[in-house]
Amino acid sequence: MSVTVVVGGQWGDEGKGRIVDLLAQKAHIVARYSAGNNAGHTIINELGEFKLHLVPAGIFYPDKLCVIGNGVVVDPAVLLQEIAELEERGVSVRGRLFLSDRAHVLMPWHPLIDDLDEKLRGKGAIGTTGRGVGPAFIDKVGRAGVRIADLVDPEALLQSLSFLVPYKNAVLEKLYGAQPLDMETVRAEYSDYGARLAPFVTDTSALVQDAMAAGDAVLLEGAQGSLLDLDIGTYEYVTSSVPSSLAAGAAIGMGIGPTQIDTVLGVYKTYNTRVGNGPMPTELLDETGTLLREGGPRPEYGSTTGRPRRCGWFDAVAARYSARANGISAAALTRLDVLDSLPMIKVCTAYRVDGRETRGMPASGAAMASAEPVYEDLAGWRQDTSGVRHFNDLPQEAQAYVRYIEGVLGAPICLVSVGPERDQAISIKGII
Ligand code: GDP
Numbered sequence: 001m002s003v004t005v006v007v008g009g010q011w012g013d014e015g016k017g018r019i020v021d022l023l024a025q026k027a028h029i030v031a032r033y034s035a036g037n038n039a040g041h042t043i044i045n046e047l048g049e050f051k052l053h054l055v056p057a058g059i060f061y062p063d064k065l066c067v068i069g070n071g072v073v074v075d076p077a078v079l080l081q082e083i084a085e086l087e088e089r090g091v092s093v094r095g096r097l098f099l100s101d102r103a104h105v106l107m108p109w110h111p112l113i114d115d116l117d118e119k120l121r122g123k124g125a126i127g128t129t130g131r132g133v134g135p136a137f138i139d140k141v142g143r144a145g146v147r148i149a150d151l152v153d154p155e156a157l158l159q160s161l162s163f164l165v166p167y168k169n170a171v172l173e174k175l176y177g178a179q180p181l182d183m184e185t186v187r188a189e190y191s192d193y194g195a196r197l198a199p200f201v202t203d204t205s206a207l208v209q210d211a212m213a214a215g216d217a218v219l220l221e222g223a224q225g226s227l228l229d230l231d232i233g234t235y236e237y238v239t240s241s242v243p244s245s246l247a248a249g250a251a252i253g254m255g256i257g258p259t260q261i262d263t264v265l266g267v268y269k270t271y272n273t274r275v276g277n278g279p280m281p282t283e284l285l286d287e288t289g290t291l292l293r294e295g296g297p298r299p300e301y302g303s304t305t306g307r308p309r310r311c312g313w314f315d316a317v318a319a320r321y322s323a324r325a326n327g328i329s330a331a332a333l334t335r336l337d338v339l340d341s342l343p344m345i346k347v348c349t350a351y352r353v354d355g356r357e358t359r360g361m362p363a364s365g366a367a368m369a370s371a372e373p374v375y376e377d378l379a380g381w382r383q384d385t386s387g388v389r390h391f392n393d394l395p396q397e398a399q400a401y402v403r404y405i406e407g408v409l410g411a412p413i414c415l416v417s418v419g420p421e422r423d424q425a426i427s428i429k430g431i432i
């Protein structure tokens with residue numbers, strides 16, 4: 001048995017999709033366990049470039065099973081669209097994609113409330129992806145959600161809607177002064193989605209448990225990043241996924257036990273990015289920030305919303321903190337090639353808050369907002385690394401940088417990626 005969780009160690013978009021795509025070669029099942037279509041995972045292979053929001057990144061291997069677990073919130077329209085696009089581009093989906101009957105459904109009021117809430121917050125807006133994922137998780141916790149098992153059962157759907165539509169209309173009209181939704185329109189649209197998704201629906205926890213018992217390898221694909229987590233992230237500028245996208249959330253979101261997880265692989269970029277609002281101590285608003293965003297073959301723009309990503313130096317304080325919170329046992333480092341032209345690279349080793357240096361991550365939002373980075377300078381390599389496939393062929397300074405980050409994370413770096421394409425990777429510990 002081998003179960004590996006792939007988690008983002010920063011503020012999301014670390015390259016989890018491309019790492020899962022690589023590791024999927026050795027898995028039987030690839031599964032998403034948290035979040036919703038706020039995630040955007042880029043995979044580049046012989047069929048072209050794909051941005052997956054709900055379907056796991058293992059879908060490109062025709063012999064793999066892909067699972068959307070109970071911890072995910074599913075917008076049925078987005079999932080159906082994603083399936084249709086994959087099929088149009090020659091990727092087989094039917095018979096190998098399975099959707100948990102316990103996953104929650106993103107309903108039409110969720111994106112409306114997401115947008116209205118952001119407007120209410122004004123200057124304090126979170127900068128959400130606007131997909132309704134936060135409000136859908138709030139309803140899950142508030143016991144006002146619709147699950148896939150209800151979506152595919154017209155009677156159960158009608159029963160849920162007869163409570164939820166008037167309830168949500170009251171919220172829309174009385175709290176936000178917005179237009180109400182029409183019960184019959186919602187029922188007709190969602191029962192149609194239910195009928196179209198029904199062939200994919202199953203008890204995915206049982207499916208994965210049976211596969212594990214038969215010795216199959218399972219790869220659990222995290223979404224977002226640890227610093228966006230409700231508990232350990234930069235609250236309130238976080239995402240609302242329940243269970244969390246942290247490694248610990250993988251067990252709950254998949255319906256397996258924590259003792260069944262063998263490896264926790266943290267994915268980190270060689271620098272930091274963030275989309276949306278909230279503190280980011282190493283953010284660079286100068287030409288180096290622009291270089292990090294625009295340099296390299298895939299510029300830093302959100303895979304879901306297209307927003308420019310805020311870019312800055314590698315934050316070792318935050319990275320060490322997230323590595324520990326996830327209990328990572330291995331790491332992958334992405335986008336090394338983006339640093340290729342820099343003569344010098346900075347790493348933030350501590351924060352200065354109220355005149356005092358700390359290596360711990362402050363809980364207070366005000367402290368995080370005022371934290372000034374304390375930097376250590378490391379030598380750059382000023383050489384193209386995009387064609388390198390063996391660690392020893394990297395320039396000495398690049399090797400030293402990888403080893404430095406390994407020391408920060410306290411776990412072996414098994415993979416380094418030097419470009420967005422599947423083969424642009426260096427396997428260090430024989431993980432692929
Ligand atoms: P995810 O959400 O963690 O899966 O990451 P995204 O797909 O949202 O963002 C990562 C971006 O970096 C995508 O555009 C990838 O194609 C790109 N990428 C991944 N690895 C590398 C790499 O090693 N070098 C470069 N230049 N781009 C990469």
Ligand code: IMO
Pocket residue numbers: 008011012013014038039040041126127128129130131132133134222223224225228237238239240275276277303
């Ligand atoms: P992947 O899986 C980067 C961010 C949003 C916003 C905050 C809350 O591609 O790494 P939400 O819509 O979730 O309520 O927004 O979280 N966010 C992400 N940022 N990558 C993601 O996913 C993200 N998912 C949510 O930008 O700051």
Ligand code: MG
Pocket residue numbers: 012013014039040041042303304
């Ligand atoms: Mg992404």
